[in-house]
Amino acid sequence: MTLSTRSTRGGIAALLGVLALLLSTLLPVDDARAAPPTAPTPQAVTPPTAPTPVATTPLPGSKANWTVSLGGLRPLSQGPSFVRLGYYTFAGDGTVAHEYWQWSHTPRFRRVDAVSADCGGAIPHCDVKTAEGFTGPPTGRLGGSYVYTPGADGPDLVITWRNGTPGGPPAGSVERWRVETGLAGGTLARMRSGTFYRADGLTGNTLGTVDPDPAFSDYGADHGIGYGSNAPFSSRQSMASLAASETRFRGNFLRVTDGTAPEREWTGGDFTFGGRQGNNVSNPWRLCSNGSCMGFLQHNTRCNRNAASNTQNPRAFDPDRVRYLAELGTGRQNTGEYWCQLLAWEEDCYQGNSHVQPMLQVLGDDGGFLGWVGVEASPDYLQGQPANRQVEDFLGIFDNVSVEIAHRNVYVTTLVDRGTGASPPLVVEREKPAPAFRIAYGNSTMFGHLTWEDRTTAQPFTTVRYSGRNRPASGCRFAEFIAYAASGKSVRETTRHQCAGGADYFDPDFAAVETRPPLAIADRDVARVQITYWVSEDGGRTYSTKGVQNCTVGGCVDSTRDPQTQFRVGHGQSVAAGTLTWKGQAISYEGNNHVASGCRYVLLVASDGTRHSSSDFCATNGDRPFSSPQFATAATSVDISYWVSDNGGAHYAAASTRCTRDGCV
Structure with missing residues (x-):
């Protein structure tokens, strides 16, 4: 689900819904029949030769199956925008296949009914809508080749498409992606375009124009985001599983509407589907009777901000927003829809320009649910009229993933190009070191990231921020972080003690106002961080150490300490x-x-x-x-x-x- 502060015809820009359809691409098999056998000709017997070894191309981030959202977003005066959502399948022989759905200003498309949402309570019993075409299998296909060069100076992954469905990229088109590895304890990787995230690394809900990444493709796509694992596309998490989830999500949303340049918003927020944590405590999402969708009545929104000028509407002062999530097909397809309840006037259901968001689930290697990539594909039509209002269409791409893997670590350093004083200066983007850690004890896990912060005028020594999740399966658990300088000087912090039945998100960067400063050692750079998992099986009275990792900017490795x-x-x-x-x-x-x-x-x-x-x-x-x-x-x-x-x-x-x-x- 997404939460956004931009509102039009029904709400703020972004709920992120849930589901994805897998279609395996079956490559044609040469069915030529063998010629009838002929009598063998006597000849000298020669020893067999060794087969020629087949070169193997490394998979991007060591992952084969990716869910991807990308698009070309621009002011309507510069031509129509488009968004594309689909699957990338990489093979070790250097080939890649892409199956996708695509929506654009042209040709026009409509919303269609997808699932009947009978969720009970105060949630309206309505049909969940999605973008035309998304109720079925992918409508486009591409085939091509790729080259993956981990750690390259620039994009790590270059894809060249050689053929595909009419209306897609032409043959010979190229995409250039940046690949990040080691997410979710190594079970997930991410790829993105150069400017998908904010340059300062934040995901705050601040509107602002988005610079395109002209190097991302040579056919008009200028933004993209994808996540890959080795879980098959046929696997997904059900609505019932998500309805019980206490995970929080966060991500990035790039979109166009009103004919303007692309703008950036955030996705996710301090909510959970289960409603036992976050800001919707005692107001969980409700599973629909057929088990294929969920519904939610979001209270106290800004839907009624124009109530004073809408006096003819009997619901003008209604602040609630209706949200739905539904699963489609048999693969990773999910879809989301939301609208302000006042727009329905005296009816139960709104039949107008709601926000619809096709999505594909992001899963780790173990099939664990980690969020979505998606698109907003919300056409605008005057009710009762066939008028073409593409200038008001909402088109966008986003990710919305669990907070422990949400990207917050990209920043920009401005340099003078080769010391010549050229204008504009050369802008170099790189990522702050953010090694992933993961410690398990039995079925309990604690995982996340450390982020090494650069020196600043206010803080002339490097510091480290930590974020992640403690998920105890039994007993009680907490994490201890000890930051060491090269001299041996140290500082220590611990997370909250969390007992089975819940999850603690230790994320000092998540709150709008940081509640916990970074690990900082006075007058010293942080050289390493020792992370220890403390375990209690007596209800939290006493604890013992059960797992240790040592982390530097280069990564985290299992370690030991005196128990x-x-x-x-x-x-x-x-x-x-x-x-x-x-x-x-x-x-x-x-x-x-x-x-x-x-x-x-x-x-x-x-x-x-x-x-x-x-x-x-x-x-x-x-x-x-x-x-x-x-x-x-x-x-x-x-x-x-x-x-x-x-x-x-x-x-x-x-x-x-x-x-x-x-x-x-």
Whole structure:
């Protein structure tokens, strides 16, 4: 789904709906019949020769199957715009096939009914509409070849189309893409045109014209976005699965309307389909009775901003927006539609110029749902009249993907061309280093990106931002980030503790106003970041370390650290808590004894017989730390007990726990 601040005939520019159809391209097989056998001619037997090796072309980002949205967007005075949505299939022999749907100012097209949305509640029972042609299989096909050069100075991927459906790119047409790898723990890759994202890397909802990328193609397409994995096109996530999702989405939307130059908006927002997180808590999307669509009544929009001048409409002050998502076909096809409810006047359903958005699902290698690429293909017609109003058409392309893979890291550096002072200066675009991390423990995962920020006048040393997702399958989990300078100086942060049944998005860049600053070390560049996954199976009382990665600007690799186990024992309001560090069979510990009343101490007994105790501490709401750099030398477990004395009586063990490097019980 998309949320946008631009509004016309029914709303703000962008809901991103959901579904995609796969059609496998079947290559013709040579069916020539073999000639009848003839009697063999005697000849000398020669040894067999080795077959000639077949050259293999590397797949873009190591991914074969891509869902792609691209288009040529321009002011109507410069000619008609077009948008195209489809599948790219890359083969190791250097060939590529493309199946697609395409819409343009010319020839004209219309909205068509796709699915009946009987979602119940206050959501109108209406037919979900989509762009003409999208209810069926792809209508266009292209074949061609490609060259992929990872890390090239410029576009990584060059495609040359050699043949295709009339109305598509002519033979010999070329596209040039930039490829990003390592998304979603390596299960996904992305390709894009040079100016698809904002130069400053933000995805805020700020309108602005979009510079074309003339190098992207030689046939009029100037913007594109695509995502690739090795999941087959026949796989997709159902509406029921999405209806239960608590994922948030974000992306980029480029579109034309009103005959003007292309403008940029954002997609996604702080919402979820399941409605248990985000800004639609207690107002989830509702699954339709047939299971093929969802509906949503979005409250408190700007739909009624012109109510004062629309007094004849009995719904003029209605602020709600109706949204639908539906699946089509048998592949990745989804479609979205939205309209302001006041536009229906006294009817249940709006039959006019709603926003319709054909989309294709983005899936990782494992089939996990990660969002969509899509197009807006919303023609404008005067109701009841055949008038051609193509100047008011909405045509656009977008991505809308889970926040942990949403692109926010592109920026522009302006250089003087070869030092000559030429005007205009040479503009060089590159990406900030943003290595991906992923740590799993059982079925629980924590993944995301680190972004190395450049030095600025205000911050003359490099810093690191982190964003991602903690998805526990059981127990409770949190992530720890420790940034180190080359000197060893460090700074530490942790995410919120998240227990099974939810997901924590630790994304300081997501909010309009950043709620968490980057990892910064005073007077030092950040050289590396150590990420640790902490796991609790006792409801979040104590945690132990279960996975570690070390990250630099070049990437993240699995690593190790001395395992640590948190312990906690208490009596009443008094509690002793700390950490055991396991160095082989040697153990160290540190902790704090908080005494609310009476006298308390901690006794530690290792499995090798070593015994330590903290000093007996008598206080009223007092604290005393305790520690030992080396406690035991050949132990596999530690029994920790809390000894208490009230009113001057004898001490007794009031609580105890046994700890190993796997945790305390």
